[in-house]
Amino acid sequence: MTDRVEKLRDLDVFIYHGKVDIPDTYSAGTVGSRFLIEIRDNKRIMGTRCPACKRVYVPARSVCKDCFGRMDEWVEVGDKGTLLTYTVVHVPTSVQLKEPPVAYGIVQLDGADTGLVHLLGEVDPDQLQVGMKMQAVFAEERVGSILDIKYFKPAA
């Protein structure tokens, strides 16, 4: 809706200021929900394996992008993995949950063939290096969100 009408000083035009605010409800789906339940209840990170090409997807997906086959086989991957790449955000935005600096990385968990995007914590951004071993830190209170993994920290 239009919240405010502004008359521009230098031009004979009106500017309407508004905000689109639409409620939404999203299902995590069958496969996504099972992936999250394993993390919430068992602190276990699971992937799905393609029966044709054997690729293990983490987060778990229902269909292999190469083979278009359904993936029904669930495999546990480790809570440790390798940092494939990373970045550090220095400017705050309205959609960022944490105050900067915030480090994000892509971690390939041991046993997975894909990378997982997540926050990096308990580390000085200057100490981050591609190829580092990382370990998942689980949240104390887990609710069925990807943030049930709090972040990945350098493995001991």
Next chain:
Amino acid sequence: MANRVAIVGVGQTYHRSTRRDVNQQEMVGEAVRAALADAQLSAKDIEAVFTSNMETFEGIYLPDHLMVDEVAAFGKPGLKVCTGGTSGASVVAEGFHFVAAGLFDLALVIGFEKQDTGDTTAAITASVTPVWGKGVATGAIGEFAKQALTYMQRSGAKEEHACMVRLKADRGACRNPYAHLRLGLKSVEEIMKSGYLVWPLRLLDFCPQSCGACALVFASEEKARKMTNKPVWIADLITVHQEPFRAGSFGDPTGLETYTQEVAAEKLYKRNGITNPRRDICMAEIYEPSNWEEMSLYEHFHFCEKNEGWKLVEKGITEIEGEFPVNPSGGVIATNPIGATPTIRVAEAALQIRGDAGEHQVTRDVHTAVATALGGPNWTVMTLLKRSL
């Protein structure tokens, strides 16, 4: 000269108010697998994938990116289209044009909408032009309420006629296992008892919000003839645009503005030698968000003379067993996953030509059918399908 294009595979999900068991892309994958199975193809055979929905209705942005794997689009060309209510027919046009141009031999065309993720009425209300529309828009229901009132007063149709259209739709839906509302309605009184949604539209006069998807496989002539002995040819397709907010976001029901349906129908009929639509075409699947709109559309598409749409209903001409069946599937008033709705019209018309519509197969033989779409930006799309060219 364009190449010929055939529909060689049809698939749809069942339709419900909510599909909490799956996310958007998983739901769409169900229709894709059904269409590929119907065409006896594997995902690798498909060369291009075209998708459509109204993403603001779902609040999920770039859905075509999220569903690349589920629709077998990885590494393949294809675009998503979004043209309001006509999206699911615009994607048919898109696939038709690409295959007719000879760029692809096998293409997948998909319409979908998962309305349990968003708020369609809020999105439609917010999508009107900010200058003339903000604050005076009521979403789709108010638009069709105005059209119902105009039709009632102009044509002499009674509420009973609208109820008869609703009963016809429900009889079709009850014979269609994919339909959303299968109510088993028995009487005109039952419908008259349902409360007003937006006067004069009652709850049972208007379409539901559905979740669902529909996928079609398009083939070039050479491929189609090798693959199947039941190709359904896209004989012609027409899109007519008009700017929406002149006197209403779906058009001017007072008759002061042009009806895009009439422009589309007249052009389509002329270039295909159709002089008497009800004789030259065997049946229609039309986009009727309300029962009143169905009677009005009969007239705009020249299925009858002006002010006589309700007489077709009274005479049972548009029933499944009738001379010119309209929406034997139960239509939009029974099932409305918006982005999929026009695609379903084409799919259902194709199944009627193939003779594969199952329990809601019409009584008469269907060699030619028309599928239509209607959209908020006041657009009309008509697709003419034939058993042989």
